[in-house]
Amino acid sequence: MSEQQPILSVRDLKVAFGTKKKQNEVLHGVGFDVYPGETVAIVGESGSGKSTTMHAVINLLPGTGKVTGGSVQWNGRELVGIGRKEMESIRGREIGLVPQDPMSNLNPVWSVGFQVEEAIRANGLASGKKAVHARAVEVLEQAGLQNAEQRMKQYPHQFSGGMKQRALIGIGLAANPELLIADEPTSALDVTVQRVVLNHLETLTKELGTAVVFITHDLGLAAERAEKLIVMYKGNIVESGPSREILQNPQHPYTRRLVSAAPSLASRRIGADASLPAAPTSTFDVAALAESTERKIGEPLIEVEGLRKVYKLRKGNFGSEDFVAVDNATFTINRGETLALVGESGSGKSTIAKMVLQLEDATAGTIKIEGRDTSKLNGRELFNLRRTLQPVFQDPYGSLDPLYNIGNTIMEPLKIHNVGDAASRKARMYELLDQVSLPREVATRYPNELSGGQRQRVAVARGLALKPDILVLDEAVSALDVLVQAQILDLLAELQRDLGLTYLFITHDLAVVRLIADRVCVMQQGKIVEQATTDEVFENPQQEYTRNLLAAIPGASIELGVEPAANEDYVPHLEAAPEHSAEANGAMGNASRNSTGPAF
Template sequence: MSDNPEKKTAKKTTEPTTAAPVASSKADSAENVVLRVEGLCVDFRTENGAARAVSNANLTVERGQTVAIVGESGSGKTTLAMAVLGLLASNGSVAEGHIWFKEEDLGAVSPQRMAQLRGTELGLVPQDPMTNLDPIMQIGRQIDAGLIDNGLRTRRDARTRTVELLEEVGLPDARARAAQYPHEFSGGMRQRALIAMGLSGRPALLVADEPTSALDVTVQRGILDQLSGLTEELGTAVLLITHDLGLAAERADTVVVMYRGDIVEQGPARQVLTAPQHEYTKRLMAAAPSLASRRIEIARERGLDEVLDGALLAHGEETAAETDVLVSVKDVSKVFSIRGKGLFSRSTGFTAVDGVSLDIPRGSTVAVVGESGSGKSTLARMILDIEKPTTGSITFDGGVVGAGNHRDQIAYRRRVQPVFQDPYSSLDPLYSVFRAIEEPLRAHDYGDAAARRARVEELADQVALSKSQLRRFPSELSGGQRQRVAIARALALSPELVVCDEAVSALDVVVQAQILQLLAGLQEELGLTYLFITHDLAVVRQIADRVLVMQEGRVVEEGTVDSVFDSPATAYTRALLDAIPGKDLELAL
């Protein structure tokens, strides 16, 4: 597998197809074909009968090949992958078709044989490392256990192999890291540990299910480069599940597009994504922030203003000269005290934010970007008055944040509201949607029950939630619907500033585009001011007026979105921009 896009395109010469088996450039020999899916249908038992999640799927993955399955949440891509691994939920089953792994029909093998294959020849890198790693077991012991249980190593030499695996995936000081717990690893380090587990048996097929969706772009690139190198060296076939079409174009040989359980298009990656045939593929491409960013870049190069007007969600105007500043941050720092590990060890100071200043003009969108650990979320929490600055000051509409009495703090909460990354964890699972939106109205004594109901229904209408959805609970909603609930709740008290902390990073591209359009429309309608915290510069290009780039707690670059994207002043900003997936694609405008 190669990261050279020209080399990948040259491998395949066939045109994209719709719902046909993947084309192969190699001799179609049994030894090259690792996975062949034929007419696969997957059903789930429900109270209302069988629900079909995957319908008549056909695809082929060969040795050393990467096939990416793309589509929005609920399209069936993860269900197809779990069917291949024999890991469907208890109410799911393969209703029709065959899954051939090499020469074995996986539908006919015993559970014991399937478990044996998963331990050796079938590998998995799941999406969320925090829910797939045992929080009370050292990383090394978790990898040791897999090696021992699958008969790959004895207890005596398992740790030696574990250290080798952690070194292979790029973890420095691997022996010491093996003795640490998941919470002591960064998100990127945890994902590398999962890759080490997935490749521990030297599998013939590796299923990577959204392996980097929650990571910032530079960490994502490093991990995917590492994964590409290892799978190329081992000749491993990769089934990559992703909703990022730019990523699929960069990393895959073949792209398979799924929609509502059907494969609607498949073919060579670059051909599918530069000349899509199916309307759904075109819609996915239009929604993907990384591809939208590339389209904006091409339009600017060609001077196509009409394309820019359709692609940009923000005003795109210089706002720094405006005098109506709503929020002013002056030389703010935040130092956290960290206790040493020993019983009598001293605490040390960690500077998360170091001398940051910024102004947020009323009615504008200011984005703060940077890698994980750059301090951007800590800055947001200080503006929300959740954390107190160690030094410096923050003013809101002329008043110092956090300096007043309890009544002043309550008034501030009405005027400044957050929208966080994970709507599921920020909504009470025992509250209906109606009660979740109504809660801030109750807390701030907003009118009587009838007035609150009218306000909740008005908010639901603004964020495109139906009245029937108000009776549901968070577990009954999709990710995009839950984020709409979170936005409605944030708007309940008519705030002036909304702080969006990674508010769309956990959503698939179609839902992400809908939420960004919603935020832009609400800003125009209500005159809202946004502080947008994100690691995704592609999103910034669409929605923001100004951008601050943070690195290790400091602002290293600031300016209009156009100036920062077109003429980045620092190597760090250039690295962030270069890591946007699909940046070299030639797209039709």
């Protein structure tokens, strides 16, 4: 590959936000190369500069963001400082983008099909109504969307998070670009659809010579799909080189910490052999969650029986047809227990959560909480129930009010339920920010000033504000990088032990399930097809569908090389940014290992 010329060559790239008088530099001289057909993964925690780096490449920095130094060469052409029209001719046609948030990147007033067709027309990929429509269907099918012809008529709110993500991937790939920037492209996808989409991307890379830059917090995905790995921390590159080599023998303390905290990789070793002691790795060691102290499991708290939900879908000529989202679901959650609902996108997991939370009415069946049928509660009883039953929603972008600052967002449940006075609410808010590892200064900031991972932490903090008995977590850690994910899972496990909390945990990440859940219900097309303890499901799955889900966990077969001694005395200080190192941030087109930066 060294004989080839890179299609993208970034040198000493610096980016700052703010005005000329007060600038905050967030990238401190980043450099790397991407070659034709190469797959590169950029990993690091939320706020490390992963997305900012690639958005700077295509001049899509938000707000006051500006490139303040360095060079970006695209096929030998300098992109820093070029005109808007020139950049627009490159974006889409030559460099495709799959944005991070599937919930807010589709226009709610246009059908999904119209938006895909618009991208095809804008990039000059087809002309004429029929040709454009045919290409749009093809694009959605390639991205793994079933019944694409029918789905094109639907609107974004009628799609699950995973389906929206697939539509965005389809739009990003529509022009067969030379480089695809995929910003967390599979964070909303279940593992089986993730595999379909990533296999498609891999085929493109091989057949068309398309290079892919993954921005991801999933180290399993990075290890399995990318040839080269770039590890970022606080706007610097601290390590880079062949992905498997880095993950099997991480040199930098920060990389070691990332590897030790990754559930997609750790799940393989947790519970695999109880006789082997877990290696000490870091302050937030996911393996330690499996060794947590015994909890008391009490009487049945949530009893769901014969639950069914049917939606009416509109058809032409003012007609409608029935769509069964949940069919005859039955399960029980005991006090102090965690039940995980897993399955593909659109299998009915979130619909069950909404019915448990009384945000949707069941078509048939019963939900009992502490023996009381929730469908028969009056307004006051339902209000009181909500104090003990709190949600953490899937979408960290849509579930926070953009007009409320973070402090008021977290205190809102306390105000609504008239808990304490202003001073005690403020104290509780700061306590919650500490619990979810957010700095207290965040209290005066607004959601649009936070990253996706930070917003999700705010949502978890708000869910915990009232100290509820039951927490319904709908993909609550899917948007988080592995370090924060480990902290949140550790926090949830600790709160469960201390307060006896009960969790209904909805996720498509089976690796996380292994860490947190006592029992698992596997859902397929609205039905619970398998129900057992976590160990039974992972070690002896009964259904072919469950076996396929387990086989699709990215990176499950990759051996890691974090030695116990490597992190024994390592206590991370996330507030301290590493010093700028020219060596760390130099060109990385070659495949040699590059581990630099301070030893924290």
